[in-house]
Each structure stands twice: as C-alpha cells, then as structure tokens.
Amino acid sequence: MIKTDELRGIIAKNGLSQTDVAKMIGITPKTFYEKMKIGIFGSDEIQIMIDNLNIADPMSIFFAQK
Numbered sequence: 001m002i003k004t005d006e007l008r009g010i011i012a013k014n015g016l017s018q019t020d021v022a023k024m025i026g027i028t029p030k031t032f033y034e035k036m037k038i039g040i041f042g043s044d045e046i047q048i049m050i051d052n053l054n055i056a057d058p059m060s061i062f063f064a065q066k
Helices: 004-013 018-027 029-038 043-052 056-063
Strands: none
Touching: 004 018, 004 029, 004 043, 018 029, 018 043, 043 056
16 A cells, blocks of 8 residues: 555655656556555556655555555
C-alpha cells in the first residue's frame, strides 16, 4: 500500500504537480490520479519516481504496511 499523502508532499516539495509526475512516468494525468486513489503503481513507475523525486526512503512510502 502506498502512502499517497506522503507521496503528494514529496511531489509538492520538488515543486511539481501530479500532472508533471504523470508525464515523467509516461502515463496520463487521469491514470495517475486513479493509481493514487487505489495506491498501486508499477515497479518501473515507482523507480522513476524514486530517482526523479529524490526519495530517500522509498520503502516507507511505496511498501508501507497498513
């Protein structure tokens, strides 16, 4: 389960919008919002976000326990 609130904070801290991140990982903004809603991204998408958003502790965000 992804901690979407923390991910939104990291996106904002990087001065980006969710639309910017959607383009970065190669999906439409609508698809990005849907993935945020259900809390599931593909491994390639996660890796791109980790690299481009400088996420220091990806395990706590992308692989969080309920």
